[in-house]
Amino acid sequence: MKTSRCSVKSKDSKKVFLEISKRLNFNFEALFSYKSKVEIVEVGSVKLYLVEGKPLFFEISHLVMPTLLFDKFYSTLPHIVVDMGAVPFVCKGANIMVPGIVRVEDEFEKDALVVIIDEKHAKALAIGKSLYTSTEIRKMKQGIVIKSIHFVSDKIWNAAKALIET
16 A cells, blocks of 8 residues: 655644644644644555654544544543443444443534443544434434444554554
8 A cells, every 4th residue: 555654844734733623623732732743644545644753633535533542632532331242343343333332421412523442441442423412322222323433453543553663
């Protein structure tokens, strides 16, 4: 797979942060300086945004999302805790179904970004988009409730991990 890497000029990194902040409704100024080193790595059709060498965001089809390696961001998201039986399926990209959910933490609306964590180790397994509100999910007995967007072992995860290891 073809890969390219380029640095973003410091004057343009502010624009990158503002755009990502707007798309994700998160204040990155609180975490990063606009003078932080920003690089873009293109892996096939995916762009990975590295901030100070860490792959924190990805963009695919004009959708910017945090990677599972950006724990300061995903820790602010609502959490869905799944049982250990669901873990292998979540790590292969399965959508989240009600029977695998142990609990729904926090309140959120339909279409909210949520992080999926396992009940035993509290490790982040996936980031998904809620198909229902937290209140609706708690009342449901069956069905898919979270669409998986990014998960451990997907191509974004593997590319990001490879960048860290190099």
